[in-house]
Amino acid sequence: xxxSYFKASDLKKFGEITDFQENYGEKFFEYYNEVFKExxxxxxxxxxxxxxxxxxxxxxxxxxxxxSTCLKxxxxxxxxxxxxxxxxxxKSGATLVNSVQxxxxxxxxxx
Numbered sequence: 001x002x003x004s005y006f007k008a009s010d011l012k013k014f015g016e017i018t019d020f021q022e023n024y025g026e027k028f029f030e031y032y033n034e035v036f037k038e039x040x041x042x043x044x045x046x047x048x049x050x051x052x053x054x055x056x057x058x059x060x061x062x063x064x065x066x067x068s069t070c071l072k073x074x075x076x077x078x079x080x081x082x083x084x085x086x087x088x089x090x091k092s093g094a095t096l097v098n099s100v101q102x103x104x105x106x107x108x109x110x111x
Contacts, residue, residue: 011061044073051080052087 018025036046047069054062070080 006060008060008064011064014061042073044070044075047073048075048079048083052083055084056087056091 015029017028036043036050041049047066050062051066051070054066067080075083
């Protein structure tokens, strides 16, 4: 079976999220577009953050979109991979820091 749940062509349909709930969809896009405007962070920096988050939440649509956006905004391959590694380090660190809860529990049970 060659059919896949993920279809890259679906990314082009993102704007259609307003079809079933126009009000919320329009409010989302208003917010989304505002967030990605130049501000304290450049558009390039925001794209790199988005790319890192996309990998952390494992969204193939976001990875596709922000890989292209990063390149358009002037990021290079090394910067993009570095952003992904930052995300990976934070995600694994968050997993490990939660082990303190397990260790506390185990120590309490064994002591």
